[in-house]
Amino acid sequence: xxKLLSLVAALGILGGMPYASAQPDLMATGTPHQDLQRFRxxxxxxxxxxxxxxxxxxxxxxxxxxxxxQWEAVMEFPPYDYQLEAGKKLFHTAFKNxxxxxxxxxxxxxxxxxxxxxxxxxxxxxxxxEMAINECRVKNGEKAYKWGTGPIAEVSAYxxxxxxxxxxxxxxxxxxxxxxxxxxxxxxxxxxxxQLNMSCADCHVYHAGDRARANILSxxxxxxxxxxxxxxxWGHLGTLEKRFAGCNKQVRFKPFKEQSVQxxxxxxxxxxxxxxxxxxxxxxxx
Amino acid sequence: MPSNTxxxxxxxxxxxxxVKALISHPMETGNRKNxxxxxxxxxxxxxxxxxxxxxxxxxxxxxxxxxxxxxYLSFKFKGAKKGDSLSLHWVDNKGESDSIxxxxx
Amino acid sequence: xxxxxxxxxxxxxxxxxxxxxxxxxxLLTPRTVLAAWPQGAFQAKTxxxxxxxxxxxxxxxxxxxxxxxAPDIAENGAVVPVxxxxxxxxxxxxxxxxxxxxxxxTSKWDLGPTTEGFVSTRIKMGKTSKVIAVVKAxxxxxxxxxxxxxxxxxxxx
Numbered sequence: 001x002x003k004l005l006s007l008v009a010a011l012g013i014l015g016g017m018p019y020a021s022a023q024p025d026l027m028a029t030g031t032p033h034q035d036l037q038r039f040r041x042x043x044x045x046x047x048x049x050x051x052x053x054x055x056x057x058x059x060x061x062x063x064x065x066x067x068x069x070q071w072e073a074v075m076e077f078p079p080y081d082y083q084l085e086a087g088k089k090l091f092h093t094a095f096k097n098x099x100x101x102x103x104x105x106x107x108x109x110x111x112x113x114x115x116x117x118x119x120x121x122x123x124x125x126x127x128x129x130e131m132a133i134n135e136c137r138v139k140n141g142e143k144a145y146k147w148g149t150g151p152i153a154e155v156s157a158y159x160x161x162x163x164x165x166x167x168x169x170x171x172x173x174x175x176x177x178x179x180x181x182x183x184x185x186x187x188x189x190x191x192x193x194x195q196l197n198m199s200c201a202d203c204h205v206y207h208a209g210d211r212a213r214a215n216i217l218s219x220x221x222x223x224x225x226x227x228x229x230x231x232x233x234w235g236h237l238g239t240l241e242k243r244f245a246g247c248n249k250q251v252r253f254k255p256f257k258e259q260s261v262q263x264x265x266x267x268x269x270x271x272x273x274x275x276x277x278x279x280x281x282x283x284x285x286x
Numbered sequence: 287m288p289s290n291t292x293x294x295x296x297x298x299x300x301x302x303x304x305v306k307a308l309i310s311h312p313m314e315t316g317n318r319k320n321x322x323x324x325x326x327x328x329x330x331x332x333x334x335x336x337x338x339x340x341x342x343x344x345x346x347x348x349x350x351x352x353x354x355x356x357x358y359l360s361f362k363f364k365g366a367k368k369g370d371s372l373s374l375h376w377v378d379n380k381g382e383s384d385s386i387x388x389x390x391x
Numbered sequence: 392x393x394x395x396x397x398x399x400x401x402x403x404x405x406x407x408x409x410x411x412x413x414x415x416x417x418l419l420t421p422r423t424v425l426a427a428w429p430q431g432a433f434q435a436k437t438x439x440x441x442x443x444x445x446x447x448x449x450x451x452x453x454x455x456x457x458x459x460x461a462p463d464i465a466e467n468g469a470v471v472p473v474x475x476x477x478x479x480x481x482x483x484x485x486x487x488x489x490x491x492x493x494x495x496x497t498s499k500w501d502l503g504p505t506t507e508g509f510v511s512t513r514i515k516m517g518k519t520s521k522v523i524a525v526v527k528a529x530x531x532x533x534x535x536x537x538x539x540x541x542x543x544x545x546x547x548x
Binding site: 066067069070071073074079213214232233235286 | 462463464465466467469470471472474511513542543
């Protein structure tokens with residue numbers, strides 16, 4: 001049921017949208033694991049014909065064939081190839097002090113993306129892959145990369161690429177501090193914000209598969225698997241939190257800074273909700 | 287010869303070689319404005335792409351600014367054997383260029 | 392006769408006819424011919440002017456031997472995958488034209504003698520428009536077209 005919604009009409013509809021009684025109440029209290037089961041059940045119910053792993057392809061999994069065919073045509077030779085190769089080179093180039101990224105990460109940084117982000121108990125905060133990359137640089141006497149695009153996205157893309165096919169495996173938040181960070185991320189996700197008074201969930205859960213003007217809204221299930229992503233609109237790779245900031249701007253909410261505690265908590269929640277989805281980064285998206 | 291801007295695949299199936307290539311290039315139309323300075327970003331785009339099989343032209347493409355950024359191209363030709371050489375060369379409006387050579391596989 | 396051709400060449404607005412004769416007469420090597428970027432054609436503001444600049448004619452016949460693949464609704468007007476696949480014998484070139492672009496000609500692909508009438512690429516479209524594929528074989532131009540919608544997305548940023 002893909003309806004054309006103008007954003008203005010969307011506001012009216014979204015405001016008064018009741019849950020179908022067969023749908024789980026996603027905002028109900030419970031453990032993160034219970035949330036995860038309800039989340040999956042919601043999307044399975046909404047898109048019964050989409051295989052679980054196909055959600056990793058975002059809007060292409062729930063949009064029209066015409067849209068998917070354009071994506072498949074571009075994927076014959078994906079434009080992120082150059083930056084991916086640049087990321088590989090950067091990753092394997094030693095710092096001025098002789099050490100390299102491999103010294104900062106388990107398994108030398110290869111094939112580990114699916115474990116990010118994680119809640120660092122000692123530090124009491126969520127650590128994302130990009131954050132860990134920059135901390136590695138600073139620890140070894142190099143300047144941190146700028147967030148969002150460029151080298152940070154390239155190195156992250158390469159590291160994620162080495163995890164292609166592996167299932168997202170963020171550890172279930174279990175300690176009070178981890179659960180608190182998770183809950184902050186969950187609250188952010190479902191809270192309305194900005195002049196347009198919309199939540200992440202409004203577009204990406206309740207209206208996943210519908211249109212905002214001509215764009216198909218992608219489901220949150222599977223969202224993080226493809227990041228960093230080559231967005232056609234950007235013309236280059238960008239990180240997940242860059243997109244958080246962009247989306248927030250679109251509902252006319254002053255965005256938080258990338259890698260702020262708010263966005264890291266959100267990334268924690270969103271990635272945990274995609275547990276079991278296959279990593280397919282970097283990817284190409286509209 | 288190695289290339290910094292060209293990635294190419296040339297696969298033989300039966301008698302037909304399918305060539306696919308991706309080129310790293312901004313393909314600026316000259317109509318976009320620099321958001322910070324308000325000035326027009328000058329046109330910078332590939333004007334010609336030539337491909338040769340064992341030294342003979344198989345494709346000579348003339349491009350304008352409406353070919354997408356990081357352009358992709360694909361074409362097919364007959365008469366090659368596995369291991370033959372395929373080359374691609376591009377030139378842009380500033381006179382910059384790059385080439386690559388690959389073996390048909 | 393010779394000096395007229397030389398003047399045409401120097402003006403930079405080569406027509407196929409003049410070029411062929413010039414090549415035959417040994418005045419221009421094929422390399423030089425193909426390296427002359429047809430500015431007039433690429434700057435033409437209408438489909439007919441672009442065709443006349445390229446081929447000296449704007450007469451085309453629609454052909455069902457040309458399969459033009461392009462999306463119904465372009466996901467992003469800056470990256471529209473298009474492919475042209477034609478069965479017409481001995482094609483010498485494929486051109487891709489976007490009727491409503493400020494300068495409709497996007498590209499002209501000259502084909503070698505063993506090259507098939509198949510071209511695939513990604514183009515920019517400014518707005519909803521007919522995309523036209525023109526295949527030259529012999530002296531004739533054959534065409535196929537498809538309307539591709541270009542819309543305003545809702546998820547800008």
